[in-house]
Amino acid sequence: MSAPHPRRLGVLLTSHLALAGMLTAFCAWYLTDAWLARASVHNLILIAPVGIAAILTGLWLMVRELRAPSVPKAPQPGTFPMMALLAGFVALLPLVGFSAGIFLFVLGASRLMGLRNPVSLILYAALFTTAAVLLLGLVVRLPEPAIAAWFGAGR
């Protein structure tokens, strides 16, 4: 059996059926988890009625979708790469810190959005990173392991 075409897989993963199924599965898992943690009225007074109602609503939505499917909509090109880029940014933050992380993300995302000129790309990413880090630095101490390692190696 051949693997589904990536575009078709994208349509499937972002379909209404997938969303309704995902929300229903979450509600069912959470209800079970809370039940197993402590099957008492005090623990389940809200979770049990809301969880059961949510599961039934989710199933109803799924049945409705199966009986009268909505027109499949493919996600527009670039959406998944942008999500992947954002996930990479989040994953990289603890390793490289905010200055390097924001710079690399803005560079990659601007390129993905169609900014071609390398000078513009680097200039915009550098200026934005400087402004963002300075302003965010006023309200929170941002971890900068890459910069710390750089200066550490220089000593």
Added chain:
Amino acid sequence: MDWIIDTAAMGQAMDLLSAQWAPWLLIVPGLLLGLLAGAVPGFGPGAMFAIMLPVAYHLDFLSAMIFMTSIFTGSGFGVAIPAILINVPGSAASVATTFDGFPMTRQGRQNEALGLALAASCFGTAVSYVILLAFIDNLAGAVLALGPAEMLLVVFWGLSLIAVMGGDLLKGLMAGMTGLLLATIGFGLMGTERGTLGIPHLLDGVSSISAMVGLFAVSEMFRLMHTDYVVEGSKPAPLEFRRILDGVRLAFRYPVTLLRGSAIGAMIGLLPGVGASLSNLFSYDWARRAAPDPDRFGQGAPEGVVAAESANSSSEGGSMLTLLALGIPGGAGTAMLYTVFALNDITGGPRFYAENKDVVYAIVLNNIVQAGALFVVGLACVHLFSALVRAPTRYLVPGVLAVSISASYAVTGSMIGPITALVFGVLGWMMDRHGYSRPALVVGLLLGDQLEAEALRTFQISGGSFDYLLGRPIALVLLVLLLATFLRAAMRRRRATGAAAR
């Protein structure tokens, strides 16, 4: 109903405001951010609130509330700018502004239209806070007399109103219930650990601020990234300062429309989930029906702009009344303000009002001042914000995404914030694609804890007997209202399905 203003508390409020200069400095930046959020269609005040919550996190309660309500006030006029200049409403709150605002632009009267909108927005905001000041004591007093059963039903009713407003009742309910369940993740009231997957960061629950950053800011950028400019192919008409002032003067030639729109907005703003998105249409329709020559509406009638803008701006005061007196956020905007309460370990509602009247009065007085400041800031910056409709998304989207993720780190102080924002960003994008209400999920997420506590208190008092509810007339009325909300939404859906089938 008496008009009660506690003069002692009012005096303390004035002392509070005059003793500190820092909160006053936050008004102009807040208004500018609100104008920016409103003037960029698709971005919206919700996203701006979400991004700015980390700033509020580092301010004291009064300053944070002033900063956030300034954003709210600024966005009231901001949404009118693209509606008038390019026929694209900045948000659902300015749909009715396009009906006469854009025809005025096509006639070369864009300056007058902007002046009308600015005057009506400032007037509507100020009037709505005067109404709030006049009635909050009565409302909060009445709410204090309610027991946990009534509060449980009030919270449920508020949430159901938001859930059914999205269009599809089932999708709205699913979003609201998922939000309620997400809110209970972590330690329960009896100390039971639920749904944490063994992750220590989840013991305190899902970070509602990071979730809001994801649902409103991140997901909006995933949607906006497919255009070259915020609004494609648009070229705003030229602006003249003097003629904008003529528009401001023109607005006051319609005092009845101004006052009626402000009153309608404040009343509709009281209802959770409805607010500005409905009040502008309702006020516009009323003005059209009341006019001696209704045919002028839709052709560039100044009253149309005045009616729509006074109503959408005055909804702010109405929704603030619900937030302060009942402790219920009526939508995305007040949900963010509700979070400011949580950040300061304050539970909003009648008890907070009763014990902190001076703070509430200070917020209200400051908002009346904000309405005046909006006039100056709006007039000075309207040229700048009218150019924003041509903002290139290739700069905007990467910047907003990077700031959103960093801001969610600033709130939680750990990587759980950015991870939550990312997960909820993808979820919000999916929900938006399929017509699920994101505000319903957020309000569920914010009210879940309170709902669980009220349910448990009701259970403990009643001993689990339904007869307890039957002996409480207010609870029964609320139960009927709750059922009526669902019934009305179901009937509306059935009618819509029937009409589509025909």
